[in-house]
Amino acid sequence: MRGKDELVIHVSANGEIRVEDCEDGIVSFKKVSPSVFMDCIKESIRTELISSGMLPHGCFSFASGSGGKKYVCVEFGCDRCDFTYENTVYPNFPLPRLVFGFGITDTRITNVNLGVTQRGMLTPKSKMYVYPFSNVSGFSLCLGTNRLPEINSLHQLSGVMHYIISMPNNNDRYNVRGTKLELEYRHLLETLKDKEPEYYYTDVLCESGKTLQNFIR
Template identity: 25%
Template structure:
């Protein structure tokens, strides 16, 4: 027999009797109506007593400490079954409609994904420290170290294609990210103090799936840098050219990172608000 939890609106209160394997010392009977139109139940200790249109579902613990469920109509027994506590709870859970949420295929390094109204998406992708080329005006600097970075993307889905609306980037120091992790300004150029990326004349491509966001990250790293938006990006007191020359073939100096005053939770909330 399958128990329909929708027809037993007070079942959660009854389940409290079995929490942690406890069994009442006094055998009590719970009467729960099957019909949706019911009177306000009378609750005395662990007993619920209700009636509706002559239909009743009575649930009690019998002398064998099993869950006994008896269905009656105007005093006539329609069914009478005994269940173990496990069978009873499993049957209740199986009768409750469950909603399953599945994310799309996410890119490597994704730490958070949020969707609003099915077509707006927020994506946060961590990029581990690495060494890359940096294009500064007409010069290419090899072996430039980057600190750990966090990208935030605002995406709009339209006719099965995804448009990148905004990109934000910040630097991180911690390897293990938590809500109170300190967030630092991106230490190079092409990024406003708010963290928003300045793309200049670069036109971002439309994406077929969220997992393709790595294409946008590569576009950012391969963009031409200049001295615009460099002021306050780091604490080195060096010009951008001097900074690139001084850190080649080294680890990025974490003491150069300039704290934004925000935690990771603050930065993510601000990004969504913008």
């Protein structure tokens, strides 16, 4: 007979589960089914909530992993912005609907995805279009020698998006066939500068065959 109060679980080779309960020197046995046993285990596990902190306006996806890693997707939310190509500044330049994906470890932004999605309500099936400008391959943004600021809160990503859009563009990764117009980059920008944002969806953008779910990963 056991000399202290305890609960012992016996699992036989054939999968039979027997619970031995010793309390005040009295031992009792009880058979339980595997499903009941698993339910008891699940209920005993405490899962702590993961706080994202304040999210940026337009955030539509948040994922958190081990080691302080996060992936946050945010809609840019502006359809006009000052845009720079080499030494030329295009003020109040029209933009399609842009979405960003930020890979973050602790306070450091480790990678950035940038894409164009359709108008209307965002869903996992929302169409994605080929990014019509430069410095993006697939969804991956090439930052070159530019360094992004560290962030202490995810809501600071709103400012980071504006910082990225304001960075000077060059011809890196620009694809003439990435738009329906098939123009050289400067000619494309000169054509777009006086247009409305809707013009992208009627005359410029090419569907990529991917959806917002592919962007979210």
